[in-house]
Amino acid sequence: MKSTLYKFAAFIFSFCMLIPVSFAQDGFIKRVDFTKKILQMSNFEIPDSSYPVGFNDISNLNDIMYIAAANKYGIAQGYGESFRPDDYITKEQALVMLVRAMDEESFALQMDEDKIHSLLDFEDKDQISPWAIHSVAYLVENGLIQAGEKLMPNSLITSEYSDEIYLDCKSYFDSNLSKEGYSAALMLEKSSEKLSSYNTYKFKGSMDIDTITTVPSADDISITETENLKMELIQEGIFEKPQRIYSKSTTTITPLSQEQEKKLEGMTTQSCEVYFDEEEYLMKMPGEDFWISMDINPLVKDLQSMTGGHSVGSQALTRDQMKLFGMYSRFADDTKINGREYYSIDVSLDSDAFNLILREFVNKTLEYYDTGIRNASDDSSVSEDDIDQLKSMLSSMVSNMSAAVKYKFYIDKETLDYRFMDIVQNTNIRLGDIISTSNSAGRFEYYDFDIPVDFPEIDRSSIKTIPSLIDGNGESIAP
Structure with missing residues:
Protein backbone atom coordinates (compact mmCIF):
# COMPACT_ATOMS: atom_id res chain seq x y z
CA MET A 1 0.00 0.00 0.00
CA LYS A 2 2.76 2.35 1.01
CA SER A 3 4.64 1.51 -2.20
CA THR A 4 1.54 2.28 -4.25
CA LEU A 5 1.14 5.66 -2.52
CA TYR A 6 4.79 6.50 -3.22
CA LYS A 7 4.33 5.66 -6.91
CA PHE A 8 1.15 7.72 -7.07
CA ALA A 9 2.88 10.67 -5.37
CA ALA A 10 5.83 10.42 -7.76
CA PHE A 11 3.40 10.44 -10.71
CA ILE A 12 1.56 13.53 -9.38
CA PHE A 13 4.89 15.30 -8.73
CA SER A 14 6.17 14.52 -12.23
CA PHE A 15 2.89 15.66 -13.80
CA CYS A 16 2.94 18.93 -11.84
CA MET A 17 6.54 19.57 -12.93
CA LEU A 18 5.49 19.18 -16.56
CA ILE A 19 2.51 21.51 -16.37
CA PRO A 20 4.41 24.86 -16.25
CA VAL A 21 6.81 23.65 -18.94
CA SER A 22 3.92 22.69 -21.20
CA PHE A 23 2.08 25.95 -20.69
CA ALA A 24 5.29 27.98 -21.08
CA GLN A 25 6.04 26.32 -24.39
CA ASP A 26 2.56 27.16 -25.64
CA GLY A 27 3.18 30.80 -24.64
CA PHE A 28 6.34 31.15 -26.74
CA ILE A 29 6.21 32.35 -30.34
CA LYS A 30 7.58 30.54 -33.37
CA ARG A 31 9.84 32.16 -35.95
CA VAL A 32 7.22 31.90 -38.69
CA ASP A 33 4.52 33.48 -36.53
CA PHE A 34 6.74 36.36 -35.45
CA THR A 35 7.73 36.87 -39.08
CA LYS A 36 4.07 37.18 -40.10
CA LYS A 37 3.45 39.63 -37.27
CA ILE A 38 6.26 42.10 -38.12
CA LEU A 39 5.51 42.08 -41.85
CA GLN A 40 2.60 44.32 -40.83
CA MET A 41 5.15 47.00 -39.89
CA SER A 42 5.30 48.55 -43.36
CA ASN A 43 3.72 48.18 -46.80
CA PHE A 44 5.73 45.10 -47.65
CA GLU A 45 4.39 43.29 -50.70
CA ILE A 46 3.49 39.69 -49.90
CA PRO A 47 3.93 37.47 -52.99
CA ASP A 48 1.70 34.53 -53.79
CA SER A 49 2.62 30.99 -52.80
CA SER A 50 4.34 30.33 -56.15
CA TYR A 51 7.13 32.80 -55.32
CA PRO A 52 10.49 31.00 -54.78
CA VAL A 53 11.07 30.94 -51.05
CA GLY A 54 14.71 29.89 -51.05
CA PHE A 55 14.41 27.43 -48.12
CA ASN A 56 13.91 23.66 -48.16
CA ASP A 57 12.09 23.19 -44.85
CA ILE A 58 8.81 25.07 -45.49
CA SER A 59 6.02 22.52 -45.69
CA ASN A 60 3.02 24.76 -44.97
CA LEU A 61 1.89 26.47 -48.19
CA ASN A 62 0.28 29.26 -46.17
CA ASP A 63 3.70 30.18 -44.75
CA ILE A 64 5.63 30.34 -48.01
CA MET A 65 4.55 33.81 -49.12
CA TYR A 66 5.38 35.39 -45.76
CA ILE A 67 8.77 33.75 -45.40
CA ALA A 68 9.57 34.64 -49.02
CA ALA A 69 8.70 38.30 -48.32
CA ALA A 70 10.81 38.35 -45.14
CA ASN A 71 13.74 36.89 -47.04
CA LYS A 72 13.31 39.29 -49.98
CA TYR A 73 13.31 42.36 -47.73
CA GLY A 74 16.21 41.11 -45.62
CA ILE A 75 14.13 40.78 -42.44
CA ALA A 76 14.82 37.08 -41.82
CA GLN A 77 17.68 35.40 -43.61
CA GLY A 78 17.45 31.87 -42.27
CA TYR A 79 20.23 29.36 -41.75
CA GLY A 80 21.62 28.57 -45.17
CA GLU A 81 18.94 26.55 -46.95
CA SER A 82 16.80 26.22 -43.81
CA PHE A 83 14.44 28.71 -42.20
CA ARG A 84 13.44 26.62 -39.15
CA PRO A 85 9.88 28.01 -39.09
CA ASP A 86 8.79 26.06 -36.00
CA ASP A 87 11.76 27.05 -33.82
CA TYR A 88 10.85 29.35 -30.97
CA ILE A 89 12.39 32.77 -31.45
CA THR A 90 14.90 34.26 -29.02
CA LYS A 91 14.80 37.82 -27.74
CA GLU A 92 17.85 39.01 -29.66
CA GLN A 93 16.58 37.40 -32.88
CA ALA A 94 13.26 39.22 -32.48
CA LEU A 95 14.95 42.57 -31.76
CA VAL A 96 17.15 42.33 -34.86
CA MET A 97 14.17 41.41 -37.04
CA LEU A 98 12.20 44.39 -35.70
CA VAL A 99 15.01 46.81 -36.54
CA ARG A 100 15.18 45.33 -40.04
CA ALA A 101 11.40 45.56 -40.45
CA MET A 102 11.66 49.28 -39.67
CA ASP A 103 14.41 49.54 -42.35
CA GLU A 104 16.75 50.95 -39.71
CA GLU A 105 19.51 48.34 -39.64
CA SER A 106 21.74 50.46 -41.88
CA PHE A 107 21.52 53.30 -39.34
CA ALA A 108 22.20 50.92 -36.47
CA LEU A 109 25.35 49.73 -38.24
CA GLN A 110 26.67 53.32 -38.34
CA MET A 111 27.14 53.37 -34.55
CA ASP A 112 30.74 53.34 -33.34
CA GLU A 113 31.99 51.11 -30.54
CA ASP A 114 32.09 53.88 -27.91
CA LYS A 115 28.44 54.75 -28.48
CA ILE A 116 27.40 51.09 -28.42
CA HIS A 117 29.32 50.52 -25.17
CA SER A 118 27.57 53.47 -23.51
CA LEU A 119 24.12 52.25 -24.58
CA LEU A 120 24.44 48.55 -23.71
CA ASP A 121 24.11 48.99 -19.96
CA PHE A 122 23.03 45.41 -19.25
CA GLU A 123 24.43 43.02 -16.65
CA ASP A 124 24.57 40.29 -19.28
CA LYS A 125 25.67 42.37 -22.29
CA ASP A 126 28.50 39.89 -22.94
CA GLY A 143 13.75 54.28 -26.04
CA LEU A 144 12.19 51.09 -27.41
CA ILE A 145 13.86 48.87 -24.83
CA GLN A 146 15.24 49.92 -21.46
CA ALA A 147 18.83 49.31 -20.40
CA GLY A 148 19.70 48.19 -16.87
CA GLU A 149 19.67 44.87 -15.07
CA LYS A 150 19.53 41.90 -17.46
CA LEU A 151 18.52 41.70 -21.15
CA MET A 152 18.51 37.88 -21.35
CA PRO A 153 19.16 37.98 -25.13
CA ASN A 154 19.03 34.21 -25.60
CA SER A 155 15.79 33.65 -23.71
CA LEU A 156 12.66 32.66 -25.63
CA ILE A 157 10.06 35.41 -25.92
CA THR A 158 6.39 34.97 -25.17
CA SER A 159 3.54 35.97 -27.42
CA GLU A 160 2.68 38.66 -24.88
CA TYR A 161 6.16 40.19 -25.03
CA SER A 162 6.24 39.94 -28.84
CA ASP A 163 2.97 41.90 -29.00
CA GLU A 164 4.28 44.57 -26.65
CA ILE A 165 7.63 45.15 -28.36
CA TYR A 166 6.05 45.01 -31.82
CA LEU A 167 3.42 47.62 -30.92
CA ASP A 168 6.09 49.89 -29.39
CA CYS A 169 8.22 49.64 -32.56
CA LYS A 170 5.19 50.04 -34.82
CA SER A 171 4.16 53.21 -32.97
CA TYR A 172 7.69 54.62 -33.27
CA PHE A 173 7.85 53.67 -36.95
CA ASP A 174 4.51 55.30 -37.79
CA SER A 175 5.34 58.49 -35.88
CA ASN A 176 8.97 59.02 -36.92
CA LEU A 177 10.06 56.88 -39.85
CA SER A 178 7.26 56.40 -42.37
CA LYS A 179 5.02 58.08 -44.93
CA GLU A 180 1.83 56.35 -46.09
CA GLY A 181 3.03 53.22 -44.31
CA GLU A 193 10.48 49.55 -59.39
CA LYS A 194 7.93 51.83 -60.99
CA LEU A 195 10.65 53.60 -62.98
CA SER A 196 11.85 50.20 -64.17
CA SER A 197 8.34 49.36 -65.36
CA TYR A 198 8.27 52.19 -67.91
CA ASN A 199 9.25 51.35 -71.47
CA THR A 200 10.64 54.82 -72.14
CA SER A 217 56.20 73.94 -59.34
CA ALA A 218 58.28 73.15 -62.40
CA ASP A 219 61.17 75.16 -60.94
CA ASP A 220 61.13 73.99 -57.33
CA ILE A 221 59.43 70.78 -56.18
CA SER A 222 59.04 72.23 -52.67
CA ILE A 223 56.79 74.97 -54.06
CA THR A 224 53.26 74.14 -55.15
CA GLU A 225 50.93 75.84 -57.56
CA THR A 226 47.16 75.78 -57.19
CA GLU A 227 44.65 76.08 -60.01
CA ASN A 228 40.93 76.50 -59.54
CA LEU A 229 38.56 75.38 -62.30
CA LYS A 230 34.82 76.05 -62.36
CA MET A 231 32.55 74.33 -64.85
CA GLU A 232 28.94 73.37 -65.50
CA LEU A 233 27.90 69.98 -66.83
CA ILE A 234 24.54 69.73 -68.59
CA GLN A 235 23.27 66.28 -69.55
CA GLU A 236 20.12 65.18 -71.34
CA GLY A 237 19.08 61.87 -72.76
CA ILE A 238 16.46 59.23 -73.48
CA PHE A 239 15.97 55.64 -72.41
CA GLU A 240 14.05 52.76 -74.01
CA LYS A 241 13.69 49.17 -72.86
CA PRO A 242 15.34 46.78 -72.75
CA GLN A 243 18.62 48.73 -72.80
CA ARG A 244 18.82 51.48 -75.37
CA ILE A 245 20.04 54.90 -74.33
CA TYR A 246 21.33 58.12 -75.83
CA SER A 247 22.82 60.99 -73.85
CA LYS A 248 24.61 64.23 -74.62
CA SER A 249 26.80 65.90 -72.03
CA THR A 250 27.98 69.49 -72.48
CA THR A 251 30.68 70.97 -70.27
CA THR A 252 31.15 74.73 -70.04
CA ILE A 253 34.23 76.09 -68.25
CA THR A 254 34.16 79.55 -66.71
CA PRO A 255 37.68 81.10 -66.93
CA LEU A 256 38.70 82.63 -63.62
CA SER A 257 41.61 84.63 -65.02
CA GLN A 258 42.98 85.94 -68.29
CA GLU A 259 45.79 83.39 -68.04
CA GLN A 260 43.29 80.54 -67.72
CA GLU A 261 41.22 81.89 -70.59
CA LYS A 262 44.35 81.98 -72.74
CA LYS A 263 45.19 78.36 -71.86
CA LEU A 264 41.72 77.25 -72.89
CA TYR A 275 24.70 55.81 -77.64
CA PHE A 276 24.38 52.17 -76.69
CA ASP A 277 21.98 49.28 -77.04
CA GLU A 278 22.20 45.50 -76.81
CA GLU A 279 24.44 45.38 -79.89
CA GLU A 280 26.96 48.20 -79.65
CA TYR A 281 28.41 51.09 -77.69
CA LEU A 282 29.19 54.31 -79.57
CA MET A 283 30.85 57.50 -78.35
CA LYS A 284 31.43 60.83 -80.08
CA MET A 285 34.25 62.79 -78.48
CA PRO A 286 34.35 66.62 -78.23
CA GLY A 287 35.20 68.35 -81.51
CA GLU A 288 34.99 65.15 -83.57
CA ASP A 289 32.55 64.38 -86.39
CA PHE A 290 32.81 60.60 -86.12
CA TRP A 291 31.65 57.95 -83.62
CA ILE A 292 33.97 55.47 -81.91
CA SER A 293 32.66 51.90 -81.67
CA MET A 294 33.56 49.73 -78.68
CA ASP A 295 32.39 46.25 -77.71
CA ILE A 296 31.63 46.72 -74.02
CA ASN A 297 29.09 43.91 -73.60
CA PRO A 298 31.51 41.73 -71.57
CA LEU A 299 32.28 44.73 -69.35
CA VAL A 300 28.61 45.61 -68.91
CA LYS A 301 27.77 42.05 -67.86
CA ASP A 302 30.61 42.05 -65.34
CA LEU A 303 29.53 45.38 -63.86
CA GLN A 304 25.86 44.35 -63.71
CA SER A 305 26.87 41.16 -61.94
CA MET A 306 29.02 43.17 -59.53
CA THR A 307 26.33 45.70 -58.64
CA GLY A 308 23.15 43.66 -59.11
CA GLY A 309 21.91 46.23 -61.61
CA HIS A 310 19.04 46.21 -64.06
CA SER A 311 19.49 46.89 -67.77
CA VAL A 312 22.11 49.36 -68.92
CA GLY A 313 21.04 52.94 -68.46
CA SER A 314 18.25 52.23 -65.98
CA GLN A 315 18.33 54.65 -63.05
CA ALA A 316 16.30 52.38 -60.76
CA LEU A 317 17.84 51.07 -57.53
CA THR A 318 17.43 47.56 -56.21
CA ARG A 319 17.47 46.67 -52.50
CA ASP A 320 20.63 44.64 -53.15
CA GLN A 321 22.33 47.70 -54.64
CA MET A 322 21.31 49.86 -51.69
CA LYS A 323 22.79 47.29 -49.33
CA LEU A 324 25.92 46.86 -51.44
CA PHE A 325 26.69 50.58 -51.49
CA GLY A 326 25.88 50.98 -47.80
CA MET A 327 23.00 53.33 -48.58
CA TYR A 328 20.89 54.51 -45.66
CA SER A 329 17.84 56.70 -46.12
CA ARG A 330 15.50 58.91 -44.12
CA PHE A 331 12.52 61.05 -45.00
CA ALA A 332 13.23 64.78 -45.10
CA ASP A 333 10.62 67.55 -45.15
CA ASP A 334 7.98 67.32 -47.87
CA THR A 335 8.47 69.90 -50.61
CA LYS A 336 6.75 71.48 -53.60
CA ILE A 337 8.31 71.63 -57.08
CA ASN A 338 6.54 73.34 -59.98
CA GLY A 339 3.29 73.33 -58.02
CA ARG A 340 3.33 69.58 -57.21
CA GLU A 341 3.80 67.97 -53.80
CA TYR A 342 6.75 65.63 -53.27
CA TYR A 343 8.09 63.38 -50.55
CA SER A 344 11.83 63.92 -50.19
CA ILE A 345 14.28 61.25 -49.07
CA ASP A 346 17.84 61.90 -47.96
CA VAL A 347 20.23 59.11 -48.89
CA SER A 348 23.83 58.83 -47.73
CA LEU A 349 26.37 56.25 -48.82
CA ASP A 350 28.76 54.50 -46.48
CA SER A 351 32.12 55.93 -47.58
CA ASP A 352 34.11 52.71 -47.13
CA ALA A 353 31.56 50.55 -48.97
CA PHE A 354 31.13 53.09 -51.76
CA ASN A 355 34.85 53.59 -52.33
CA LEU A 356 35.51 49.85 -52.36
CA ILE A 357 32.88 49.36 -55.07
CA LEU A 358 34.15 52.46 -56.91
CA ARG A 359 37.67 51.05 -57.04
CA GLU A 360 36.43 47.63 -58.16
CA PHE A 361 34.29 49.32 -60.81
CA VAL A 362 37.14 51.45 -62.18
CA ASN A 363 39.68 48.61 -62.03
CA LYS A 364 37.30 46.34 -63.94
CA THR A 365 36.91 49.07 -66.57
CA LEU A 366 40.68 49.60 -66.78
CA GLU A 367 41.22 45.86 -67.15
CA TYR A 368 38.75 45.78 -70.04
CA TYR A 369 40.26 48.76 -71.85
CA ASP A 370 43.81 47.53 -71.23
CA THR A 371 42.96 44.27 -73.03
CA GLY A 372 41.19 46.13 -75.83
CA ILE A 373 44.03 48.59 -76.41
CA ARG A 374 46.70 45.86 -76.36
CA ASN A 375 44.74 43.79 -78.89
CA ALA A 376 44.16 46.83 -81.04
CA SER A 377 47.76 48.03 -80.95
CA ASP A 378 49.58 44.91 -82.16
CA ASP A 379 50.63 46.56 -85.41
CA SER A 380 50.52 50.21 -84.32
CA SER A 381 53.04 52.75 -83.08
CA VAL A 382 51.72 52.46 -79.50
CA SER A 383 54.32 50.53 -77.51
CA GLU A 384 53.80 48.11 -74.65
CA ASP A 385 55.72 50.53 -72.41
CA ASP A 386 53.27 53.31 -73.28
CA ILE A 387 50.31 51.13 -72.34
CA ASP A 388 51.95 49.92 -69.12
CA GLN A 389 52.82 53.47 -68.12
CA LEU A 390 49.26 54.66 -68.74
CA LYS A 391 47.78 51.71 -66.81
CA SER A 392 50.18 52.26 -63.90
CA MET A 393 49.23 55.92 -63.71
CA LEU A 394 45.49 55.20 -63.78
CA SER A 395 45.79 52.37 -61.24
CA SER A 396 47.72 54.65 -58.90
CA MET A 397 45.05 57.31 -59.31
CA VAL A 398 42.26 54.82 -58.50
CA SER A 399 44.01 53.45 -55.41
CA ASN A 400 44.38 57.00 -54.07
CA MET A 401 40.86 58.13 -54.90
CA SER A 402 38.04 58.64 -52.42
CA ALA A 403 34.52 60.00 -52.80
CA ALA A 404 31.67 61.01 -50.52
CA VAL A 405 28.19 61.13 -52.06
CA LYS A 406 24.78 62.26 -50.83
CA TYR A 407 21.49 62.14 -52.70
CA LYS A 408 18.05 63.59 -52.19
CA PHE A 409 15.24 61.87 -54.08
CA THR A 415 1.82 58.92 -58.39
CA LEU A 416 4.85 57.79 -56.34
CA ASP A 417 6.94 58.45 -59.46
CA TYR A 418 10.65 58.96 -58.98
CA ARG A 419 10.96 62.43 -60.55
CA PHE A 420 13.96 64.41 -59.28
CA MET A 421 17.32 63.64 -57.74
CA ASP A 422 19.77 66.05 -56.13
CA ILE A 423 23.37 64.94 -55.84
CA VAL A 424 26.25 66.36 -53.81
CA GLN A 425 29.63 64.74 -54.31
CA ASN A 426 33.14 65.34 -53.04
CA THR A 427 36.02 63.55 -54.79
CA ASN A 428 39.69 63.52 -53.85
CA ILE A 434 49.42 66.08 -57.66
CA ILE A 435 46.28 66.47 -55.56
CA SER A 436 42.87 67.23 -57.05
CA THR A 437 39.69 67.92 -55.10
CA SER A 438 36.29 68.31 -56.79
CA ASN A 439 33.03 69.45 -55.25
CA SER A 440 29.92 68.86 -57.35
CA ALA A 441 26.25 69.63 -56.84
CA GLY A 442 23.30 69.37 -59.19
CA ARG A 443 19.81 68.13 -59.93
CA PHE A 444 18.47 65.58 -62.42
CA GLU A 445 14.90 65.13 -63.60
CA TYR A 446 13.11 62.06 -65.03
CA TYR A 447 10.01 62.71 -67.10
CA ASP A 448 7.82 61.80 -70.11
CA PHE A 449 7.30 58.24 -68.89
CA ASP A 450 6.04 55.77 -71.53
CA ILE A 451 5.93 58.48 -74.21
CA PRO A 452 7.51 57.49 -77.58
CA VAL A 453 11.08 58.76 -77.97
CA ASP A 454 13.10 59.59 -81.09
CA PHE A 455 16.73 58.53 -81.16
CA PRO A 456 19.17 60.49 -83.36
CA GLU A 457 20.08 58.93 -86.67
CA ILE A 458 23.71 57.84 -86.78
CA ASP A 459 25.61 57.85 -90.07
CA ARG A 460 27.10 54.34 -90.15
CA SER A 461 29.94 55.53 -92.40
CA SER A 462 31.09 57.87 -89.62
CA ILE A 463 31.72 55.03 -87.15
CA LYS A 464 35.35 54.11 -86.50
CA THR A 465 36.92 51.34 -84.46
CA ILE A 466 39.64 51.66 -81.83
CA PRO A 467 42.20 49.80 -84.00
CA SER A 468 41.63 52.26 -86.84
CA LEU A 469 42.16 55.20 -84.51
CA ILE A 470 45.36 53.76 -83.02
CA ASP A 471 46.73 52.85 -86.45
CA GLY A 472 45.72 56.26 -87.80
CA ASN A 473 44.26 54.82 -91.02
CA GLY A 474 40.82 56.33 -90.47
CA GLU A 475 39.07 53.08 -91.35
CA SER A 476 35.32 53.14 -90.71
CA ILE A 477 32.80 50.40 -90.17
CA ALA A 478 31.00 49.51 -93.37
CA PRO A 479 27.38 50.67 -93.42
Missing part, protein backbone atom coordinates in the same frame (compact mmCIF):
# COMPACT_ATOMS: atom_id res chain seq x y z
CA GLN A 127 25.82 37.34 -23.86
CA ILE A 128 24.54 39.47 -26.78
CA SER A 129 25.62 37.94 -30.09
CA PRO A 130 27.90 40.13 -32.25
CA TRP A 131 25.30 40.22 -35.04
CA ALA A 132 22.69 41.64 -32.62
CA ILE A 133 24.74 44.29 -30.81
CA HIS A 134 24.01 47.20 -33.17
CA SER A 135 20.28 46.52 -33.28
CA VAL A 136 19.99 46.27 -29.50
CA ALA A 137 21.92 49.54 -29.12
CA TYR A 138 19.63 51.22 -31.66
CA LEU A 139 16.51 50.16 -29.76
CA VAL A 140 17.99 51.41 -26.47
CA GLU A 141 18.97 54.74 -28.02
CA ASN A 142 15.42 55.31 -29.26
CA TYR A 182 6.34 53.13 -46.21
CA SER A 183 9.79 53.44 -44.73
CA ALA A 184 12.07 55.74 -46.73
CA ALA A 185 13.99 52.76 -48.13
CA LEU A 186 10.80 50.91 -49.07
CA MET A 187 9.28 53.97 -50.76
CA LEU A 188 12.51 54.52 -52.68
CA GLU A 189 12.48 50.88 -53.76
CA LYS A 190 8.79 51.13 -54.72
CA SER A 191 9.39 54.21 -56.91
CA SER A 192 12.50 52.62 -58.42
CA TYR A 201 11.52 58.02 -70.32
CA LYS A 202 13.69 61.11 -70.67
CA PHE A 203 16.17 62.60 -68.27
CA LYS A 204 18.04 65.88 -67.96
CA GLY A 205 20.13 67.62 -65.39
CA SER A 206 22.99 69.95 -64.60
CA MET A 207 25.97 69.85 -62.23
CA ASP A 208 28.13 72.71 -60.97
CA ILE A 209 31.68 71.47 -60.49
CA ASP A 210 34.45 73.27 -58.62
CA THR A 211 37.89 71.65 -58.89
CA ILE A 212 41.09 72.65 -57.12
CA THR A 213 44.33 71.04 -58.30
CA THR A 214 47.66 71.41 -56.52
CA VAL A 215 50.84 70.55 -58.45
CA PRO A 216 54.55 70.94 -57.71
CA GLU A 265 42.14 78.89 -76.32
CA GLY A 266 38.41 79.24 -76.85
CA MET A 267 37.69 75.61 -75.87
CA THR A 268 35.41 76.60 -73.02
CA THR A 269 32.45 74.51 -74.21
CA GLN A 270 32.73 70.88 -75.25
CA SER A 271 30.14 68.17 -75.86
CA CYS A 272 30.30 64.39 -75.73
CA GLU A 273 27.59 62.03 -77.04
CA VAL A 274 26.99 58.41 -76.09
CA TYR A 410 11.89 63.53 -54.75
CA ILE A 411 8.89 61.23 -55.16
CA ASP A 412 5.56 62.52 -56.46
CA LYS A 413 2.98 62.18 -53.67
CA GLU A 414 0.15 61.42 -56.07
CA ILE A 429 42.36 62.15 -56.19
CA ARG A 430 46.08 61.92 -55.50
CA LEU A 431 48.55 61.10 -58.28
CA GLY A 432 52.06 61.31 -56.94
CA ASP A 433 52.54 64.91 -55.80
